[in-house]
Amino acid sequence: xxxTLYSLIQAAILCVNAVAVLHEERFLSKIxxxxxxxxxxxGDEPGIKSQLVNLIRSVRTVMRVPLIAVNSVTIVLLLLFG
Amino acid sequence: xxxxxxxxxxxRQRKLxxxxxxxxxxxxxxxxxxxxxxxxTNTGSPGMGYRASETQxxxxxxxxxxxxxxxxxxxxxxxxxxxxxKDMVDKRLYQFIPISKLKYYFAVDTMYVGKKLGLLxxxxxxxxxxxxxxxxxxxxxxxxxxAPDLYIPAMAFLTYxxxxxxxxxTQNRFSPEILGMQASSALIWLIIEVGVTLLSLYIMTVNxxxxxxxxxxxxxxxxxxxxxxVLSGLIFGRICYYLMLLWCCIAIVVFMVRSLRLKILSEAxxxxxxxxxxxxxxxxxxxxxxxxxxxxxxxxxxYHLVR
Numbered sequence: 362x363x364x365t366l367y368s369l370i371q372a373a374i375l376c377v378n379a380v381a382v383l384h385e386e387r388f389l390s391k392i393x394x395x396x397x398x399x400x401x402x403x404g405d406e407p408g409i410k411s412q413l414v415n416l417i418r419s420v421r422t423v424m425r426v427p428l429i430a431v432n433s434v435t436i437v438l439l440l441l442f443g
Numbered sequence: 444x445x446x447x448x449x450x451x452x453x454x455r456q457r458k459l460x461x462x463x464x465x466x467x468x469x470x471x472x473x474x475x476x477x478x479x480x481x482x483x484t485n486t487g488s489p490g491m492g493y494r495a496s497e498t499q500x501x502x503x504x505x506x507x508x509x510x511x512x513x514x515x516x517x518x519x520x521x522x523x524x525x526x527x528x529k530d531m532v533d534k535r536l537y538q539f540i541p542i543s544k545l546k547y548y549f550a551v552d553t554m555y556v557g558k559k560l561g562l563l564x565x566x567x568x569x570x571x572x573x574x575x576x577x578x579x580x581x582x583x584x585x586x587x588x589x590a591p592d593l594y595i596p597a598m599a600f601l602t603y604x605x606x607x608x609x610x611x612x613t614q615n616r617f618s619p620e621i622l623g624m625q626a627s628s629a630l631i632w633l634i635i636e637v638g639v640t641l642l643s644l645y646i647m648t649v650n651x652x653x654x655x656x657x658x659x660x661x662x663x664x665x666x667x668x669x670x671x672x673v674l675s676g677l678i679f680g681r682i683c684y685y686l687m688l689l690w691c692c693i694a695i696v697v698f699m700v701r702s703l704r705l706k707i708l709s710e711a712x713x714x715x716x717x718x719x720x721x722x723x724x725x726x727x728x729x730x731x732x733x734x735x736x737x738x739x740x741x742x743x744x745x746y747h748l749v750r
Contacts, residue, residue, distance in 0.1 A: 364631040365624070409725075412646045
C-alpha cells in the first residue's frame, strides 16, 4: 500500500467534488435528503440523517468557489506534468 | 572623533586608523549576537527587550559604539525589527498550530514513558482509566498515566521508519527513497484514520473533549506494537512476527476500547451499566470500530516488511 501525499490530495479533491455535484432540487429532494427535509425538529438530538444533510449542504455552499480554483490548478498541472 | 559620524565603521571601507577599524568590526561581529541573546534571556516582551537591548548596548558602547552612534542605532533598530518579525511569525503560527497546547503533550518523563509502554503491551491489569483533571484542565502526562501524550507516538513513528529500513535492508530491497515512501504511507494512513474518526464523531454529534491532537496521539500508539512485531519477526522468524503482532493487536484493541469508552460514551454507560438507547449503542459501535481499525492498519503497514 504505497501512498504518497499526492494520492491523498487527489482522493480528497475527488471526494469533495463528488459531494459538490449533488444537486439540491434534482437529486437530494427526490431521495428525501433535501434541505427542507433535513431540518426537522429543533430538539436535543439532531440525528444522523439531519447531520449528514447539513454537512452536504454546508460543504456545497462553502467549497463551491475554492473548488473552482483547485480544480483549475489540478487540471493545468495534470496537463503539464502528466 | 569627527569623521566617525560620517563614516560608521563596518559600512564603508574607509582608511580608518587600524585600532578603530578593529573595534568597529569586532562590534559588528559580537554585538548583534549579544544583542539578540540578551533580549531573549533578559526579558520576555518585545518592548522591554527593545529597551533592554538599548541598555545592553549602552553597556558595550563604552568600548566601541559610543564612537559610532549610527551603527548603534542601526543595530538596535535591526534587533527591534527582528523581535517584531518573530512575534508576527509566532502569532501566525499560533493560529494554525496551538503551540502551547502542543507543549502539554510533550510534558513527559521517563517513568511515564516506561509505564505507558508497559500499559500499551499489557493493559489487562490496569484498573482506573480516567484522566485526572485539575480545575477543568487535564493534568499533564507527567502526573497521570492515563493522559495521552505525543512523545511516544512521535518517537514510535520515527523508530518504525528506521526499523522498516532495517527490515527492507535484510531483504536487499533497500534504497533511500523507500524510507520516504514508508514514512508518507504511514503518515497518510494516520491522516485518513484521524479524518474518518473526526467525521464520524461529528456526524454522531458526540460531545466529547477529545481534541484532534488527542486522536492523533491515540492513533499513534499502535506504532509501538508494529515495532515490536517487526523486530521480533526479524530476529526470530515469521511465526514469531505473527504471534507478537497478534498479541500487540489484542492489547491495543483493549487499550483503545478502555480509553475511549470513558471519553465517547456517556457517564453511566462507561461505568458498565447497559443503557438501552440507540445513541449509546451507536457510540459503542463507534468505539469498537475505532479500536478494530487499529489491528488492520498495523497489519497493512508491516506485512511487507517480514517475508
